[in-house]
Amino acid sequence: MKINILKIIIFSFVIFSLSVFWLGLKIDNNYDTKSLIGSKISNFQLTEINNNNQHISNEYLKKNKYTLINFFASWCAPCRAEHRYLLSLSSKNKKIKIIGINFKDKKINANNFLKELGNPYDFVGQDTDGKISISFGIYGIPESILVNNELTVIKKIIGPIDQTQFDDVLKIIQ
Amino acid sequence: MLSNIGISLVVLIIILSFLIIYIAILDLKTSNQFIKKNIYKLSLFQITFTVLCFFTLIIGFINSDFSLINVYENSHTTKPFFYKIAGTWGNHEGSLLLWVNILVIFSYLFLIFNHSHDKKFRLYTLIFQNILILGFLFFLLLNSNPFNSIYPIPLEGLGLNPILQDPALAIHPPLLYVGFVGCSIYFSAAMASLISGYSGKLFAQSIKTWVKISWCFQTLGIIVGSIWAYYELGWGGFWFWDPVENASLLPWFAITALMHSLIVLEKRNALYYWVIILCLSTFILSVTGTFLVRSGILNSVHTFASDPSRGIYILLFLSLMIFSALTIFFKKYKKETYIFNLKSRETFILANNWFMVFFLLTVLIGILYPIFLDVLTNVKISVGPPFFNIVIIPLVVPLMFLMAIGPKFGWIKSQNKMFHKILLLILGAIIINLLIFYFFGKYSFLSNSIFIAAIFLILYSLLDIKKIFNNKNKMELPRIISHLSFGLLVFFIGINHQFSLEEDFNLKVGEIKKTNDYEINFEDIKIKENKNYKAVIGNFRLTNLKNNLAQYLEPEIRIYSNPETLTYEAAIKTKITSDLYLTMSNVSRSDYYNIKFQKKPFMIWIWISALMITLGGFMQLTLKKNED
Numbered sequence: 001m002k003i004n005i006l007k008i009i010i011f012s013f014v015i016f017s018l019s020v021f022w023l024g025l026k027i028d029n030n031y032d033t034k035s036l037i038g039s040k041i042s043n044f045q046l047t048e049i050n051n052n053n054q055h056i057s058n059e060y061l062k063k064n065k066y067t068l069i070n071f072f073a074s075w076c077a078p079c080r081a082e083h084r085y086l087l088s089l090s091s092k093n094k095k096i097k098i099i100g101i102n103f104k105d106k107k108i109n110a111n112n113f114l115k116e117l118g119n120p121y122d123f124v125g126q127d128t129d130g131k132i133s134i135s136f137g138i139y140g141i142p143e144s145i146l147v148n149n150e151l152t153v154i155k156k157i158i159g160p161i162d163q164t165q166f167d168d169v170l171k172i173i174q
Numbered sequence: 175m176l177s178n179i180g181i182s183l184v185v186l187i188i189i190l191s192f193l194i195i196y197i198a199i200l201d202l203k204t205s206n207q208f209i210k211k212n213i214y215k216l217s218l219f220q221i222t223f224t225v226l227c228f229f230t231l232i233i234g235f236i237n238s239d240f241s242l243i244n245v246y247e248n249s250h251t252t253k254p255f256f257y258k259i260a261g262t263w264g265n266h267e268g269s270l271l272l273w274v275n276i277l278v279i280f281s282y283l284f285l286i287f288n289h290s291h292d293k294k295f296r297l298y299t300l301i302f303q304n305i306l307i308l309g310f311l312f313f314l315l316l317n318s319n320p321f322n323s324i325y326p327i328p329l330e331g332l333g334l335n336p337i338l339q340d341p342a343l344a345i346h347p348p349l350l351y352v353g354f355v356g357c358s359i360y361f362s363a364a365m366a367s368l369i370s371g372y373s374g375k376l377f378a379q380s381i382k383t384w385v386k387i388s389w390c391f392q393t394l395g396i397i398v399g400s401i402w403a404y405y406e407l408g409w410g411g412f413w414f415w416d417p418v419e420n421a422s423l424l425p426w427f428a429i430t431a432l433m434h435s436l437i438v439l440e441k442r443n444a445l446y447y448w449v450i451i452l453c454l455s456t457f458i459l460s461v462t463g464t465f466l467v468r469s470g471i472l473n474s475v476h477t478f479a480s481d482p483s484r485g486i487y488i489l490l491f492l493s494l495m496i497f498s499a500l501t502i503f504f505k506k507y508k509k510e511t512y513i514f515n516l517k518s519r520e521t522f523i524l525a526n527n528w529f530m531v532f533f534l535l536t537v538l539i540g541i542l543y544p545i546f547l548d549v550l551t552n553v554k555i556s557v558g559p560p561f562f563n564i565v566i567i568p569l570v571v572p573l574m575f576l577m578a579i580g581p582k583f584g585w586i587k588s589q590n591k592m593f594h595k596i597l598l599l600i601l602g603a604i605i606i607n608l609l610i611f612y613f614f615g616k617y618s619f620l621s622n623s624i625f626i627a628a629i630f631l632i633l634y635s636l637l638d639i640k641k642i643f644n645n646k647n648k649m650e651l652p653r654i655i656s657h658l659s660f661g662l663l664v665f666f667i668g669i670n671h672q673f674s675l676e677e678d679f680n681l682k683v684g685e686i687k688k689t690n691d692y693e694i695n696f697e698d699i700k701i702k703e704n705k706n707y708k709a710v711i712g713n714f715r716l717t718n719l720k721n722n723l724a725q726y727l728e729p730e731i732r733i734y735s736n737p738e739t740l741t742y743e744a745a746i747k748t749k750i751t752s753d754l755y756l757t758m759s760n761v762s763r764s765d766y767y768n769i770k771f772q773k774k775p776f777m778i779w780i781w782i783s784a785l786m787i788t789l790g791g792f793m794q795l796t797l798k799k800n801e802d
Contacts, residue, residue, distance in 0.1 A: 007504055014500065017542065018493050024471045024549045025485045075761070109764075 036137050041151045044132060046125030049102055049110060056099075056123055062149050064097040066173045070121070070144045071133050073105040074113035079142045082160035086120035089166070095173050100124045103133050103141050146172065176234045177242055180321030183227040187278075188311050190220040191304045198297045198304075209285075209293055213300070217282050224278040228262075228271055231320050235262045241327045244268060244320040250333035252706045260344030266468065266484070267320035269347055274314060276355040277307045284359050284384065291372070291380045298366030299359070306358055309491050317487055336707065336734040336741050342402035346395060353392030354425060354460040359384050361457035364450045365499065368506040378440040378449070383795065385436060389429050390791035396422055397784045404777075405746065412780065415562045417472040417544075420537050421463035427537070428456040431530035434523045441585055442520055444512040447503075448527070454499045461492050471545060515586060522580030529573045536565045568620060570664060574627040577657045578634035581650070599637075603629035610669075617672050624668050631661030652797060656790030662783035666776045675773040680766040687769070693717040694756075694771060707734040712758045712767065714745070729758045753777035 041058065048054035061067050070086060072079040090098050100121035102110045105128070114124070127133050136145065146155040146169060154172060157165050194216050201210050231244070235258045240246040248265045249258055263269045281303040288296055314320070360381040367377045399422070404412040413419065432452035438445045466472045469485025514521045540557040547553050578599075582592060607625040611617070635658035642651055677689050681696045688694075695715040702709045710731040717724045727745035734741065747754040755772040 010500065014496055018489065018496070020546050020549050021465070021469075021471065021489055022486075024545055025469055025489065027549060 036145075037153050037156055039153055041145075041147055041153065042135065044135065046099070046101065046123070046127075046132065049107060049124045049126045056125070058151060060099075060123070061147055061151055064095075065149055066096045066154075067099060067147045068096055068144055068169065069099045069101060069136070069147060071101045071103050071127075071136075071138050071141045072113075073103045073141055074109035075105065076103075076141050078160040080117065082142055082162070083117045083120070085161045085163075085166045087118050089169065090120040090122070096169075097122045101127050101133055101136075103127050103138075104130045175241070176230055176239055177321045177323035180227060180230045180234075180242075181315075181319070183223050183230065184311060184315055184319075184321070187220060187223050187227065187274075188308065188315070190216055190223065191308050191311065194220065195301050195304050195308075198301050202294060202297050207293060209296060213297075214285070217285055217300075221278050221282040224275050228275050231268060231271060232259060232262050235259060238331060240329070240331055241323050241325070242320070243322045243324045246324055246328050246331045248333075249331045250706065251330060253333065253339075254705065256341075257339050257344065260338075263347045263351075264338050264344075267314070267318045269351070270310065270314050270318050271320050272348065272351055273355050274307065274310050276351050277303065277310060277358055280356055280359040280384070281307065281362075284363070287383075288380050291376065292370065294370040295363075295366050295372035295377075295380070298370050299363045302362035302365045303359060306362065309494075313484075313487050313491070317484055333706075333734070336732065336739050340402055340406050342398050342405065346398045346402060349391050349398055350395030350422065353388050353390075353395050354422075354463070356384065356388030356391060357425060357429065357457040357460050360453045361495075361499075364453035365502060368450065368502050373446050374443045375440055377446070378436050381453070382436060382440065385429065385433050386791060386795050389433050390788055390795065392422075392426050392429060393788045393791065394785075396426060397781070397788065400784075401781060405744065406741075415540070415557075415559045417541055418467050420541050421466050421472070423537050424463060424534060424541075425456050425459040427530045427534035428452055428459055431527045431534075432456060434526045434530075438520045438523050442512075444510070444514075444520065445524075447507060447510055450503065454503065458492070458496055458499065461488065461495065465489055465492055466541070466545075472541075517583060519580065519583045519585050522576055522583060525576050525580070526573075529569060529576075532569065533566060536562070567624065571623045571627040574631040574661060574664065577660065578631045581653060581657070595637075599630055599633050600626070602633055603627075614673060621668060621672060624664060628661045628665035628668065632658060632665065635661060648797065652790045652794035654790075655793065656787050659783045659786035659790065663780060663787065666779040666783060669776050670774055670780060673775045675771075677769075677771045679769055679771075680761060681769050682765040682767065688719075689771070691719055691773075692771070693719060694769070696767070696769075707732045709733075709743075710760075714756060714769075716754065716756075725754075727754065727756045729756050731758065731760060748778050750778065751775060 041061065043058055045055055045057045048056075068086075068089070086098060089096065098121050100123070102124060107126070110124070114121075125132070133141070140158075142160050144157040144161060145153055146157075148154055155169065157169075161169075194213060197210060197213055197216065201213065204210075231242075233239075234242045234245045235249055236255070238245065238249055238251045238258070240249075244265065244267050245261075248268075249261045253261065261268075263272045281300065284303070285296065285300055363377070363381050363384075367373055396419075399419070400412045403414070429452075432449065435445050435449050435452065439449050465485065465488040468488060471485065514524065540561060544555050544557055547555060579592075579596065603626045606629050607622060610625065611622065635654050638650070638654045639658070642648065642654070675689075675691070677687075679687055681687055681694070683696055683699055686693060686695045693716070695717070697713045697715055699713065700711050702711060710733070711728050712730075714727045714729070715724050716727055725747060727747060729745040730743040732741045732743060733739075742757050742759050744755055744757045746756075752773055752775040755770075755774060757770045758767045761768050
């Protein structure tokens with residue numbers, strides 16, 4: 001009797017593990033935060049990079065029809081590549097505001113970066129230890145999140161913004 | 175051309191394996207005492223063709239024959255000769271061929287060296303082993319064929335991943351494979367033993383040597399991998415509880431338990447079913463580890479080989495193995511009863527097994543739990559060093575005490591006359607620990623216990639060695655050396671962990687950084703062109719402020735061309751008492767370099783003690799041989 005129970009336990013454990021392995025083979029192993037699309041942005045508070053007394057929070061997003069939150073750093077090479085799209089987005093459109101969140105960076109370097117390439121952002125927030133970005137569901141930069149005035153995530157761009165992504169964003173906000 | 179030769183050889187080996195199984199089944203029915211000559215002949219052909227097949231692939235790599243996809247993807251004409259050869263097993267397909275080679279070699283050796291054992295048992299072992307061989311050959315042929323050809327033939331190959339171009343890593347896979355795949359032979363033998371009823375003491379004797387061989391190679395393989403991580407990855411450590419490292423530990427715990435309980439089976443004819451369970455699970459765990467790494471379910475440094483279609487095949491094979499093993503085991507299982515005296519050697523060996531099983535389960539949970547969670551709930555977590563350190567390290571303390579005392583007990587029952595000695599040695603250990611504590615620095619209660627237990631084990635083993643030199647009985651020496659080295663290993667890891675220094679800062683050429691004990695002067699930087707990479711070499715002068723001795727360290731940033739990759743080579747100055755470790759990495763768009771400087775006491779001794787553990791194993795192999 002005892003051995004039978006043991007048998008059942010062992011067999012079920014083995015079957016369970018093997019089927020989990022089998023399922024594991026089918027799922028995409030790349031970490032994906034696409035599931036965040038459609039969800040609401042949780043509460044946050046950002047501090048301006050050059051002014052520790054200037055803050056923005058969720059309320060800021062409610063004022064604009066669309067906000068693009070872009071995560072960047074001066075040390076990040078692909079961020080340079082996507083910068084021109086951000087610039088043309090900011091100059092072309094009054095319907096969209098762009099917030100830059102400066103991820104794990106030094107203030108001087110970040111300012112030099114913006115001086116050199118131009119500043120597309122309506123607000124640059126500091127995130128020296130990267131914690132704010134993580135709470136947005138970011139796991140690597142560059143990444144960008146497009147949010148509407150109801151604080152819902154409409155689009156997520158993982159990696160640098162390219163021509164297709166750029167056109168997509170334009171189409172959404174038109 | 176090579177492609178055709180290779181594939182023909184694989185097909186030939188498949189036919190031979192079928193033939194061997196067929197004739198072996200026929201031979202089971204004959205009443206003759208001896209195994210048919212034909213089986214020996216066929217096995218000899220099988221091993222010859224398998225080795226030839228492997229050489230065919232090696233020749234492909236040496237000649238940079240890019241008509242083979244495998245060579246094209248993993249080699250390059252400018253690669254040094256040594257790494258061309260090592261490239262053969264530095265990829266999934268080639269390593270699978272190596273895997274098949276080891277299966278066949280062990281199968282053949284087991285057949286010819288065990289002639290004193292029961293015929294049925296040997297034939298069944300051969301049958302099971304050949305089923306395994308067939309399984310892997312079909313996998314090789316249908317899914318991962320190293321001899322697939324490509325047309326038009328490319329002029330140049332893609333190159334081998336530069337971090338794999340390292341001597342330690344060139345020998346790491348073959349060692350591990352002998353260790354892990356070698357387990358297959360006592361998996362087959364255990365199945366054969368269950369079916370043929372050839373059990374007990376004789377069974378133990380038939381597999382003893384094979385267990386020891388695979389234990390030695392597994393241990394050595396794991397150590398070499400860890401040495402590689404220390405010198406090549408530039409993270410300044412040697413064990414990271416990385417999922418793939420853990421996967422290699424699982425069979426190691428099982429085999430270590432097996433090696434010990436096998437002694438009980440041989441001497442006392444007890445624990446037979448437990449030994450069978452360990453035999454079966456060692457190889458099952460090896461294949462599970464391979465599955466986890468090769469299928470891409472685990473992400474880590476080793477993901478060179480991830481591909482889900484391979485995963486499905488290995489999983490299928492694994493399931494077949496587990497279910498047939500479980501079914502046969504439960505069918506043949508009979509209840510065993512034995513009463514061990516508390517003060518007997520067998521009790522202590524059993525205690526070793528409990529520890530090993532505990533470690534095994536801990537690591538298994540550490541690997542499986544994140545996978546299960548990810549697959550079932552899509553939550554990503556990683557189980558890392560804190561978990562393993564908290565769960566495993568405290569138990570190493572009692573383990574070391576038992577490792578010292580256990581072997582002193584006799585079989586069945588013994589009088590305990592060593593109480594005084596133990597007390598005295600513990601006292602000695604405590605005093606030495608207090609001296610370290612007092613002179614070098616403070617550490618926690620747990621670290622104190624670890625040091626005391628390790629020193630106790632070391633002292634005890636040293637006394638044992640002294641005794642051996644007095645009465646010239648060498649049989650115990652290998653065991654004592656392995657146990658002593660384990661004590662030393664834990665001791666040096668403890669010291670290393672407690673007294674390492676680490677500094678992380680940015681410097682540019684010409685700047686000087688002062689730490690408490692050292693002055694680091696970034697003197698200049700030069701660029702060197704090598705055969706397959708360009709190196710940016712930093713020149714650092716390190717001055718020890720205590721004695722004003724200066725030495726130079728030259729860490730490198732290497733830019734490999736095929737495939738284009740950056741690697742960071744640590745500059746390591748190894749001395750008897752400590753390692754100085756310096757890595758530099760470029761900070762993008764600035765003249766600064768990020769410098770990581772570490773002083774790690776007794777690093778070299780960690781390697782030496784780990785290697786000595788293996789030495790004990792190899793000594794045991796040769797000693798037993800001489801005795802026969």
